[in-house]
Amino acid sequence: MEHLLQHVEQWKGDLEKWVRQLPPEQLYTALVVLLLTVTFLLLGRLFKGTKSNTIVLAGLSGSGKTVLFYQLRDGSPHQGTVTSMEPNEDWFILHSESEKKNKIKPVRVVDVPGHPRLRPKLDEFLPQAAGIVFVVDALDFLPNCRAVAEYLYDILTKTNVVNKKIPVLILCNKTDKVTAHSKEFIRKQLEKEIDKLRTSRTAVSTADVTNEVTLGIAGEAFAFVQCHNKVSVAEASGIKGEITQLEQFIREHVKP
Known part of the structure; x- marks a missing residue:
C-alpha cells in the first residue's frame, strides 16, 4: 500500500x-x-x-380512458367514474406487478381528457411520452368513426410524435360486449377515414396547417404500416379488467 x-x-x-x-x-x-x-x-x-417512463392515454370522451387508468393503478374500474375534465396523472407500479414492486420501475400514466376544448393539454405531455395509447370505444365506434379518425390523424401528424417515433397503440376498448366491433374492422375503417382526411387536408394551404407532417405515401391508399412511428392495434375491456395487451405495450416501452 x-x-x-x-x-x-x-x-x-x-x-x-x-x-x-x-x-x-x-x-x-x-x-x-x-x-x-x-x-x-x-x-x-x-x-x-434518461429514458421516458410516461405513457399517455388519449381518445374521445367516453372511450374508457379513466377506467383503464384505474385498472392499471388499482386493479379496479372505480365504478361511477365520470368524464375527466382535468388530466389524471400518477406514478405507480402496475397493479398486476404489485407483488414485485421492489424490483419494478414505476410508470407515469397520464389520462388526457377527450373533450375537444381540452385536447390541447395533450401537447403538454407528448414531449415526455414513451408511448401513446389511443383508446377507441369498440361498442359505439361507427357513429364516431369520423371523429375518432380526425383525433388520431392529429396525433399521428404531430412533428414531435413523428420525429421521436413515439409508438402508438390503438386500443379497442369494451370488447367484452357481444356487439363490439373487432380490432381488425376498426383498423380498416380508421385507415379508410384517414385516407380521406389526408386528401382533404392536403388541399388546405400550408399556412393553415401548423405542426403537422405528411401522412402516408403519395399515390397509395393509407395504411398504418406507412407511419414513421410504429402503430399497433389491440383489444381490452376496462370494466372487466382485461388489459393484458395494454400492459404488454407499456412494459415494451417502459422497461421494468
Whole structure:
C-alpha cells in the first residue's frame, strides 16, 4: 500500500512539474479541451440514462380512458367514474406487478381528457411520452368513426410524435360486449377515414396547417404500416379488467 502511495505522489509531482512548464497559451488550451471533454462525457451519460417512463392515454370522451387508468393503478374500474375534465396523472407500479414492486420501475400514466376544448393539454405531455395509447370505444365506434379518425390523424401528424417515433397503440376498448366491433374492422375503417382526411387536408394551404407532417405515401391508399412511428392495434375491456395487451405495450416501452 505504501509503495502504491509513493507512486501516486510521484505521478502527482510529475504532473505539477509538467503543468508549470507549459506556456500560458498551451495551458489555457489544455484546460478548455479537458473541460469540454468532461462536459460531453457527462452529458452523454445523462441522456443515455434518461429514458421516458410516461405513457399517455388519449381518445374521445367516453372511450374508457379513466377506467383503464384505474385498472392499471388499482386493479379496479372505480365504478361511477365520470368524464375527466382535468388530466389524471400518477406514478405507480402496475397493479398486476404489485407483488414485485421492489424490483419494478414505476410508470407515469397520464389520462388526457377527450373533450375537444381540452385536447390541447395533450401537447403538454407528448414531449415526455414513451408511448401513446389511443383508446377507441369498440361498442359505439361507427357513429364516431369520423371523429375518432380526425383525433388520431392529429396525433399521428404531430412533428414531435413523428420525429421521436413515439409508438402508438390503438386500443379497442369494451370488447367484452357481444356487439363490439373487432380490432381488425376498426383498423380498416380508421385507415379508410384517414385516407380521406389526408386528401382533404392536403388541399388546405400550408399556412393553415401548423405542426403537422405528411401522412402516408403519395399515390397509395393509407395504411398504418406507412407511419414513421410504429402503430399497433389491440383489444381490452376496462370494466372487466382485461388489459393484458395494454400492459404488454407499456412494459415494451417502459422497461421494468
